[in-house]
Amino acid sequence: MATLSSPLRVCRGLLKELRAIQGPSYKKSAAYNYVMEQFRKNKVTSERHCRAVQEAHHDSQTYLCLLVSTRNHLVLHNIYHAKGERSAEEVAGVVGLRLPTQPGGKGWEK
């Protein structure tokens, strides 16, 4: 039932995430080599058959999900939760409101 996107897309997604993590020199990292090796190894060939291809595919998709979700979670965390206490104006802004303005300045109603 698990609908998986094609292995090529997953592979490219993984490389994109690794690049985001490790910067331009990501091709030298162990993770890059491992991912590439696994994707090459699990191509079905007549010479050898390693793990079930489906399993490897599912795992790669899971890892991609882990990397993407962690990155997105961190982005949202930094926007909404990392800065500590907000000002009253900002809090109102988060729920789409604006604080009332007082035409005569503070203490005008007295």
Next chain:
Amino acid sequence: MLRTLVRFSGVFRDTSSLRLLSSRRQSCNFHLNYSTATSERKRFYQDVTISQGEGGLFEINLDRRKLKTPGGKLFTVPNEALAIAVATEWDAQKDTLKFYTMHMTTLCNTALDNPTQRNNDQMITAALKFLETDTVCYRVDEPYGLVELQKNEWDPVLQWTENRYNVTIGSSSSILGPEIPEATKDTLRQHLNSYNFWSLTGFEYVITQLKSVVLSLGIIDRHLSVEQAVLLSRLEEEYQIRCWGSVEWAHDYDTYELRARTAAGALFVHLTSESSTVKHKLMQD
């Protein structure tokens, strides 16, 4: 209104700073090594490398120092894939170490230190306790839209699990939930018994995240993808989002966090339970 707002925020500031102080003091007294999940340290290393130590176990090196668990043990993992996943997490930290984004590391630490001192049987019992209050077994009577949604989305997964393990679980809309026969629990207990301690750690983690044994089995058996399982686990919330709209700082935030945690748990189970073997075809004359 402005004044009351300001007064309220003042009160909150006081209490939160107090809480921070007290928790800091507590954690210092309690255990020096265990940092709280939200605390951040400066990144103190440049390079992260992997090396294979005694017994074929893989270790993580930060510059020249070996990574240790919070409990003080040497950090070792059984295979290269897991070591790479952990090393990538350490590499992904920019200026500060954000432990709350390092799920694979956390899981390895839990498995190595076993901070709650439990054995396999206790973990299986704790995991199966979730079956009695499994998310997909509890249905609502109204509103109609949600009833339909639960039926259409949850029933196929439930049926698949029942067929796969040849058990009865069932669903119910009463507050007591369905009555799950002992035979079902025995079968699942036997199944979980086939996993090793590391895998069980991951398994329990997935179950506690999704609040569902059925969905967890679906992921671990590779019937569901992580995205699907998380969607099914949050079905009611998704329904409410459809009615009332999505709020980024609550809904999306939760979804991404749940996905990351679930994916980490599932991957952890897969990486620690499988043994990859390469079978070469015999050359024929």
